[in-house]
Amino acid sequence: MLNISVLKYCLKFAWNDMSTRKTRAALTILGISVGISALIALMSIMGGMRYQIEDRLNRYFGVGVRLGGKGEMEVPDYLAESFKMMNMVSDAYPTISGSGLLGGQNVFILGIPAGKLDDYLSTVQFISGGKLNETDKGYILVSNGLMSKGDLKIDDRVEVYAFSSGKKDYFTIKGVFDPGLSFGNIGLVVMKFKEAQKLFDAEGYASEIVIKLASNDQIDPFINYLKKLLPDAKITTSKEILSKINEILDIINVTLLTIASISLIVAALSVMNTIMTVVRDRIREIGILKAIGATRSHILSIFLGEVLILSFLGGIFGIIGGSIASRLMSDAFGRLTNIYITPLISVDYILAGLSVSISVGLLSGFYPSWKGANIRPIEALRYE
């Protein structure tokens, strides 16, 4: 018996009631929107964090695989060239890494083919000087922390000592870079791969081969292929690391959402309270409607219509409020810690926010609406 024109009237009743009692409606909408705001803000910050972590990892690892040996430097370096010839591989290069001393200070030495530094390290930022060229000989790049600690300048000639080989050599500092978060206080020295091989006495070998694949879904077949080819090799993929990190992020996510849901419970109670007041205010109207033959479902649709409008508007304002709040929060967090997270607002979050607000509204509004719809007409009409 609920036809369109009756539904239209139900919504009209709901709307009229809200516009005659604006403050109450506004406070309820505010209540819902605060809850949704908290939810959206936390979701978007967590989303932004996840995205940024994935992005960094991807830049560090690429879509790809790192192949290492059992010991320190025992992967044949020619493998890089052979992998490069495969269709699914977009790039492959060997690297050497080991520890040593520079001017008496502990350093981590990296040997990378010229031009691969940005690719290899996550957040490399050049500060001064030049990068390594194909033709350069006897040059190194040094991390900024090491420069200030050792009181070094560009073009200084320094002695670099490698622990594993016991060899040392002299190099000229060509440029200074900031290695980003990942290396903290340990000084970092970057040299060309061939020169590192010589220094570490490991000619013909590499610590790792970095293999970049054309697309993500080729990782699994490629790894299977590698495992058959080199059963002893140590294979690391971006996927594995990501899934580990995602596990941790999921735990943080659940914790934060639990906190956000407390504010949603408060919002739900506020909706329930409002609808109870609405029902009490309109008991007489219910009586009239029932006397002229409105059924329980008609009355129910009037109150649920009001709930729907309130929670929809609450959801919309909550989404707007939440995206503003997340910007402010990440800004404040950034100023405190120097780590800037760009909050991520996606269609998923907007839909989630809206569906949560509407379902919270309907769940909490149903009981008082049901009570109102079940008042007997005689009681409703007697009420003054």
Added chain:
Amino acid sequence: MSSDIAIELINVKKIYRLTEEITVEAIKGISLKVHRGDFISIMGPSGSGKTTLLNLIGTMDKPSSGRIIIEGLDVTDLPESQLAHVRREKIGFVFQAYNLLTTLTALENVMLPMLLTGKYSESEAEERALKLLSLVGLEERAHHRPIQLSGGQQQRVAIARALANDPSFILMDEPTGAIDTITGSKLMALVKLLNETYGQTFIVVTHDPSVAMVAKKKYFIRDGLLYEGSEKSLHNFNASFSDSEINRILQAQLKLLLTDLKALKRRRTEGKISEKQYENLKSELKRKLNLLERSMRIEI
């Protein structure tokens, strides 16, 4: 299923149980037959069981014993959902406090009961509602909200609303209780006219003898029992309409009947009612048309 009796009460009793031991017998056994086209008044002071009887007739309360039969349908034990249906289709209510929905216009108030039945499209409901409002002389006020109308006007809108679904009877509860004597007198004259020319059945419950006097058949209720007869009137309700006013009302009734006939034909062609239902409803409309025709011949 078409019956000559609009509503019948068979030995109806209503007992209120206040506590385990104390019970109040508000209605002590009332039998009443209201025929179609009747105009009856039930008078009684407060505490006589008047309101209880009204609620029982209006299916808003259930009797403790006895039967209530509306147009041949025993409604005594019907569940609330079906009672809503009965109220919607068979009973028109007019309350003392008008009880219009304040958020709707006069027109929308009259349209709503029609829309609730699902029988009329929105435009049909609007057309009928306008006709009904012109019947009670309020066509120009159709788009006003109740708050913009006087008490007498609101009560006329309430009558138009009560007429909306062409009910078996209209139940009026102190219809003049909240308006002044002159307006009240006019309102009752309208009710009388609708009864005489339109054949609309009215049951008026009141404590005011002047209102009760207007009815064709008078009852009074004392201590939960119903008696036929009347008590003396305090002042005379003798307002009447001018010929042109009567003519306007008759014209409006005629137009309304023609609209109904049109809607009925549409429902038959759309297959919403059976041929038998159609014939029944058509003969009902015809009866009204004949009555109207007779009134028009006398008046003009």
